[in-house]
Amino acid sequence: MTITKEIVEYAAALSRLKLDDAETEDMQKQMSAIVDYMDVLNKLDTENVEPLSHVFSISNVMREDEVVPSYDREALLDNAPERNEECFVVPKTVE
Amino acid sequence: MNISEMTALEIGAAIKEGKLTATEAAEQVLDAAEKGNDKVNAYITICREQALKRAAEVQKKIESGELTSPLAGVPFSVKDNICTKGIKTSCASKILGDFAPVYNATVIQKLEDAGAVIIGKLNMDEFAMGSTSETSYYGAVKNPWDLNRVPGGSSGGSAAAVAGNMAAVTLGSDTGGSIRQPASYCGVTGFKPTYGTVSRYGLIAYASSLDQIGPVARDAADCAAVMDIISGKDSMDGTSLEMDYPSYLASLTGDIKGMKIGMPKECYSNSGLNAEVAGKTKAAAKVLEEAGAVVEEISLPFLDYVIPAYYIIAAAEASSNLSRFDGVKYGFRSENYSGLNDLYCASRSEGFGKEVKKRILLGTFVLSSGYYDAYYRKALKVKSVIKKQFDEIFSGYDLILCPVAPTTAPEIGKSLSDPMAMYLSDIFTVSVNIAGLPGISVPCGKDSSGMPVGVQLIGPALGDVNVLNAAFAYQQRTDYHKQFTEVQ
Numbered sequence: 001m002t003i004t005k006e007i008v009e010y011a012a013a014l015s016r017l018k019l020d021d022a023e024t025e026d027m028q029k030q031m032s033a034i035v036d037y038m039d040v041l042n043k044l045d046t047e048n049v050e051p052l053s054h055v056f057s058i059s060n061v062m063r064e065d066e067v068v069p070s071y072d073r074e075a076l077l078d079n080a081p082e083r084n085e086e087c088f089v090v091p092k093t094v095e
Numbered sequence: 096m097n098i099s100e101m102t103a104l105e106i107g108a109a110i111k112e113g114k115l116t117a118t119e120a121a122e123q124v125l126d127a128a129e130k131g132n133d134k135v136n137a138y139i140t141i142c143r144e145q146a147l148k149r150a151a152e153v154q155k156k157i158e159s160g161e162l163t164s165p166l167a168g169v170p171f172s173v174k175d176n177i178c179t180k181g182i183k184t185s186c187a188s189k190i191l192g193d194f195a196p197v198y199n200a201t202v203i204q205k206l207e208d209a210g211a212v213i214i215g216k217l218n219m220d221e222f223a224m225g226s227t228s229e230t231s232y233y234g235a236v237k238n239p240w241d242l243n244r245v246p247g248g249s250s251g252g253s254a255a256a257v258a259g260n261m262a263a264v265t266l267g268s269d270t271g272g273s274i275r276q277p278a279s280y281c282g283v284t285g286f287k288p289t290y291g292t293v294s295r296y297g298l299i300a301y302a303s304s305l306d307q308i309g310p311v312a313r314d315a316a317d318c319a320a321v322m323d324i325i326s327g328k329d330s331m332d333g334t335s336l337e338m339d340y341p342s343y344l345a346s347l348t349g350d351i352k353g354m355k356i357g358m359p360k361e362c363y364s365n366s367g368l369n370a371e372v373a374g375k376t377k378a379a380a381k382v383l384e385e386a387g388a389v390v391e392e393i394s395l396p397f398l399d400y401v402i403p404a405y406y407i408i409a410a411a412e413a414s415s416n417l418s419r420f421d422g423v424k425y426g427f428r429s430e431n432y433s434g435l436n437d438l439y440c441a442s443r444s445e446g447f448g449k450e451v452k453k454r455i456l457l458g459t460f461v462l463s464s465g466y467y468d469a470y471y472r473k474a475l476k477v478k479s480v481i482k483k484q485f486d487e488i489f490s491g492y493d494l495i496l497c498p499v500a501p502t503t504a505p506e507i508g509k510s511l512s513d514p515m516a517m518y519l520s521d522i523f524t525v526s527v528n529i530a531g532l533p534g535i536s537v538p539c540g541k542d543s544s545g546m547p548v549g550v551q552l553i554g555p556a557l558g559d560v561n562v563l564n565a566a567f568a569y570q571q572r573t574d575y576h577k578q579f580t581e582v583q
Contacts, residue, residue, distance in 0.1 A: 038403040051475030055531035081428035
């Protein structure tokens with residue numbers, strides 16, 4: 001199938017990525033080449049095959065709800081690009 | 096005592112016997128890492144001060160008998176997508192900035208508890224997305240055998256550091272061949288364990304259903320020794336397996352009499368396969384045959400479908416996993432934005448490299464409404480077919496033997512100019528991740544330009560010991576893993 005400029009722009013908007021015109025065109029070309037190649041899968045008949053997410057049968061992991069210490073707030077905030085005493089700082093979101 | 100060409104187990108034994116201290120071992124590796132890094136660029140971070148402090152503590156505990164692991168006191172280096180408490184962990188991406196985790200990955204905690212000493216953090220493809228270690232924000236890694244060639248990827252730093260004697264033993268991660276392929280290109284031994292046997296807690300996720308941490312080392316015995324330490328059920332990783340774990344190192348007997356090994360004809364009829372690589376890997380099969388294994392031709396009918404299925408699944412999971420990087424909690428934040436949504440967009444657009452953006456876009460596309468069934472769901476169906484066909488093969492065979500990669504290491508700059516060709520070079524490795532199997536890359540010779548060739552052994556799920564033991568048997572009979580290079 002053809003990857004149109006609109007598909008690239010839609011995927012970019014969903015992924016919170018900004019692309020300029022040259023990048024959009026480049027991505028369109030590269031994604032088209034890859035998606036063309038992916039179409040080879042249509043040659044394989046999977047009509048009666050169930051999709052497989054996990055190779056091992058896995059079940060819900062349950063545990064007792066025990067109180068354990070969590071990471072130190074100061075240490076966590078220390079990695080933030082912008083912070084105050086006890087919070088991450090982001091631009092105002094509600095006018 | 097010069098340790099540059101010693102295995103991790105030999106270094107550990109020398110420390111135990113008092114011929115060497117953990118501090119001396121750390122110093123030698125640190126010196127070699129610092130000296131070689133200008134040329135090879137295998138390390139993003141070298142932690143001399145921390146390493147020497149740790150080594151001194153470890154040495155005391157070895158002398159007091161508190162630490163008894165065969166790898167106690169041994170210097171080790173870690174791919175930079177594995178979290179190390181207080182040590183910068185970048186994933187080779189601008190977006191993580193100077194992020195220093197507040198916790199250790201489970202594998203790091205286990206190695207530290209065993210007395211291993213972290214020397215530094217290794218360069219890689221950004222977010223482990225690539226097959227050449229050229230997409231790193233911190234510059235391309237070079238192959239110590241020829242500095243004009245790539246070391247492979249994405250664990251290129253892990254393999255190059257071992258090959259260039261800049262590390263004794265390293266950890267890498269393997270999502271589609273990222274341990275085995277660079278090990279092959281650099282002439283070292285790299286092991287990808289069965290999915291779920293090594294905890295992924297603290298591994299920065301690329302494609303969670305495929306990612307697995309494993310060792311890159313001088314030989315199979317070192318890989319087994321690392322597995323003894325890092326494997327095991329971990330409550331912090333819901334996919335880690337609850338079972339009785341084998342003693343990997345103690346299981347290496349070198350006895351492979353009667354072991355049935357299949358060689359897939361589709362690998363050898365692949366048009367991209369280099370004749371020298373084909374020849375060397377067939378010669379490796381002969382060595383195993385002479386050791387008592389039964390080698391027969393088999394069929395891997397799904398080989399044409401593995402690359403598309405892999406890239407759909409990997410990109411889909413990546414697009415979801417990488418949504419956490421938003422410029423708020425850690426790492427890089429753009430200076431040019433207006434409002435919250437634009438802060439996300441600007442930080443991500445400036446922080447991620449091109450290959451990463453491409454895979455995020457691709458993953459978002461295959462998961463998006465209208466295309467999900469045709470691509471993502473289809474890929475999961477193909478995954479089911481691949482697993483079933485592997486199950487059928489392993490009902491009659493103990494191992495599969497094939498090349499790791501179709502060629503030896505390409506020159507720097509050649510692969511990224513043709514991304515489709517780069518993706519196709521993963522054809523012999525990705526199916527192992529899709530089916531969650533164990534696989535190892537073992538050096539089996541050099542091509543006519545002197546570049547290492549690797550042979551791959553693949554086992555059924557939980558057949559890790561058999562895979563390591565066959566590699567061990569091969570290395571008892573060959574010396575390709577004992578050939579070293581000087582970084583010029």
